[in-house]
Every structure is written in structure tokens, then in C-alpha cells.
Amino acid sequence: MNKEQLLAEIREANMTYLMLAQNLIRQDKAEALFRLGMSEEAAEMISALSPAQIMRIASTNMLLCRFRVDDDMVWNLLTNHSATKVDNDATTKLHASILMAGRFAEAV
Numbered sequence: 451m452n453k454e455q456l457l458a459e460i461r462e463a464n465m466t467y468l469m470l471a472q473n474l475i476r477q478d479k480a481e482a483l484f485r486l487g488m489s490e491e492a493a494e495m496i497s498a499l500s501p502a503q504i505m506r507i508a509s510t511n512m513l514l515c516r517f518r519v520d521d522d523m524v525w526n527l528l529t530n531h532s533a534t535k536v537d538n539d540a541t542t543k544l545h546a547s548i549l550m551a552g553r554f555a556e557a558v
Contacts, residue, residue, distance in 0.1 A: 457511050460510075460511060460512070460513050461508055461509050461510075461511075463513060463514075463515070464507070464508035464509075464510065464513065464514045464515075465504065465505070465508035467514055467515045468496065468499070468504045468507060468508055468514065469504065471486055471488075471493075471496050472496050472497060472499060472504070474486065475493045475496055475497045476497055479493060479497075487518045
């Protein structure tokens, strides 16, 4: 993948993310705040963006979204690659969701 392809992929990811975020925020703001891990102020700004503004913002060469999972415990739960592997996939994903929800609540 060359540099131009990489930048095109970033722009496409930005556009998809902004459109998804705006749609989620407009449908259910509280759920969107939780699922997207963003502040209410950021959600209000994204919700108010026009299509032209979304296109302009998405065209930046920096990825707008980021991974919220930044610790090994959550990654191990999501991928189920821990030393104490649990056979019930639903249980491990639920545990990861609970941990991430707690971190979201701490941030708010």
C-alpha cells in the first residue's frame, strides 16, 4: 500500500466514522456517548455538522477515531487469548464490556 492509498483509506475511515457517529447520536445520544466513548460536547458538535462539514473534516490525513482499549486485560478478554482462557465467548465479551463501561463512567 503506497502513501496515497493509505491517505485515501484514512479519509474513507473518517467519513464512515463521522457518518456513523452522527447517526448514532441523532438516534440515541446516551447510547452513542457510551458506544463511541466521547463527551457530550463532542457529540453535540458532530450531531450539528452539515454534510459539507463532514466531508471537509473527513478529508484530513489524520485518523479521527481511536482505539479505546488500551490495556492488556481488555484485549485478552476480547480476543480470548489469556492464559486462563474461558470457553464461554459471551462471558468474556460481557466482562470486557463491563470493564470498558466502568472506564467510560470514570471519564465522565
